[in-house]
């Protein structure tokens with residue numbers, strides 16, 4: 026049984042829905058018929074990333090496991106929690122650690138906020154890797170999707186770099202070990218090692234991990250890398266559309282050819 | 292109105308219209324052979340409801356996790372303090388594990404970059420469009436994937452254990468293979484064969500690891516090709532699975548089997564703070 030609102034409510038809703046303001050925002054009625062279902066996909070900024078119709082095969086959970094979407098959603102959560110964290114954090118070697126402590130102890134839900142940001146970051150690295158495995162094992166990288174695969178690998182690298190740069194920010198023991206190892210690896214890059222290390226942690230090649238490193242990692246973490254990753258994500262999504270949606274198995278018929286061998290006929 | 296012989300023209304132009312049908316051609320349209328319109332669904336609601344569920348599920352799991360599991364916060368950083376356990380974040384521990392076994396530039400920079408480059412090159416090596424959208428390209432591919440995964444896992448564990456646990460004539464791991472006896476005043480000791488540390492690094496740190504990686508991959512590739520009669524796609528499935536296995540096995544060793552100064556240790560004896568999430 027469907028509950029019907031009392032007539033007065035329906036009448037008021039009707040007035041609201043036919044008002045100029047409402048119709049300037051929702052340009053179509055509720056998507057309960059095919060026309061409106063198509064229109065809403067065109068009309069909404071967020072929904073228009075999707076096609077109006079999709080293939081049944083790509084809706085199967087066991088095909089994509091939703092991994093790409095979950096990675097994207099984790100990135101959105103990371104952006105939101107990250108921006109809130111920025112209100113409570115100063116990237117200074119004398120303040121950063123105390124700021125994190127204060128966040129955990131004096132700010133309502135501060136600790137949950139920090140935990141969410143941390144665990145979402147770890148999860149995202151894992152999920153993006155698994156998404157890559159999904160695409161590989163279903164052959165989703167094949168023509169015309171080659172370039173989206175290449176972009177994807179770069180997004181995997183960016184995701185780990187985002188996670189790594191964030192790792193330094195609490196300025197604790199864990200952070201400093203990680204960055205020390207990272208800068209040691211950078212330093213052994215053939216030919217340009219010292220330069221890379223200098224670029225990463227300080228103005229001079231011999232500088233130790235300190236304020237310069239913290240500030241650099243901070244700017245990379247909250248500005249440069251997220252912007253680049255968002256650009257690549259939207260390129261990735263746009264490319265999925267341009268490549269004709271998600272990959273699908275070809276429906277092929279087998280017909281015996283003259284030489285007796287089986288060939289594939291489209 | 293001009294009269295036209297409509298028998299000559301298949302698609303006579305309607306003079307009231309600015310467009311017309313020119314010609315019919317044989318060819319494949321984007322939908323041909325791909326299930327046709329009967330297999331399509333409106334994104335609203337079919338796709339969006341799945342996205343909504345994924346959003347809610349992810350958010351729910353994340354909030355639960357964040358309520359019950361606390362993110363680590365160790366002591367305040369002191370760049371001069373000597374730390375017992377120095378570990379990178381877990382997703383880089385595979386690289387840190389490689390650093391234990393070979394030349395640092397090779398382990399930390401060259402191998403990871405070559406691996407990334409090869410992964411990016413996959414679509415340009417496997418050009419066939421067969422088996423798109425089929426998990427593992429079928430059951431044979433699934434078996435090959437499993438084999439490649441197990442092969443690399445066993446090899447990685449064996450190599451790490453050998454390099455850590457094989458002691459002979461005072462040497463450990465690969466270095467032990469290059470010890471020679473030296474008798475000075477009747478007392479026999481074992482010393483390394485290498486004339487210099489550089490020579491040792493070139494052989495043990497660079498040549499042997501490169502040769503091992505190359506031949507282990509080659510054996511897997513040629514093996515699946517010749518013995519399992521695999522095609523390009525299946526050979527790449529074997530190699531990619533081996534890469535994934537090496538990635539995870541080395542990472543797990545780095546997380547659970549490495550303690551103070553990254554020494555090889557049983558997970559039961561891990562010092563406090565060795566697991567670095």
Ligand code: HEM
Pocket residue numbers: 089091092093094095096097153154156157160163165166170173174175176177178179180181184258261265270271272
């Ligand atoms: C921040 C990281 C990433 C995000 C947010 C993301 C997002 C997505 C989404 C939402 C899809 C739609 C299908 C699905 O959910 O599986 C997709 C498909 C795809 N992704 Fe990603 N992705 C990421 C990283 C990667 C990586 C690392 C690779 C490969 C190395 C990759 C390669 C592809 C390809 C080739 C497709 C098309 C697959 C097909 O047509 O079957 N992506 N991605």
